[in-house]
Amino acid sequence: MTVRDTAVAIADDLRRGDTDFALRMLARAVAGLRAAADDDLADYLAEPPTTGDRRWDTLLAATVSRECRLRGVLAPAWTRTEPLTSWWFPVEDPILTARTMQRTPIDLSVRDIWLDAKALETV
Secondary structure: OOHHHHHHHHHHHHHOOOHHHHHHHHHHHHHHHHHOOHHHHHHHOOOOOOOOOHHHHHHHHHHHHHHHHHHOOOOOHHHOOOOOOOOEOOOOOHHHHHHHHHOOOHHHHOOOEOOOHHHHOOO
């Protein structure tokens, strides 16, 4: 599942109001990037279409940027996005806010997105 495929799947999920499945698609993209062969990275990382939601576009870009950094490869230019205009918690749970903020990867928090890194993992 390429980043382009992921954006299309997330857009479909968002149209249906299924943010849980949208997060699962994002986690699948992370797993795919981690497993992709070096020769396949250019195709895998091609600029995706919009998801239809700036927050999700930014989350996708921040997540791909993080994975590239962890893998030691240059992130594509499209991943360099501006922070959101206000904080966003893709998974809202007021009781877990402080813990979520502590466990959010820097690549997301600098864009005002707060999401526990475990949400980006597949089981």
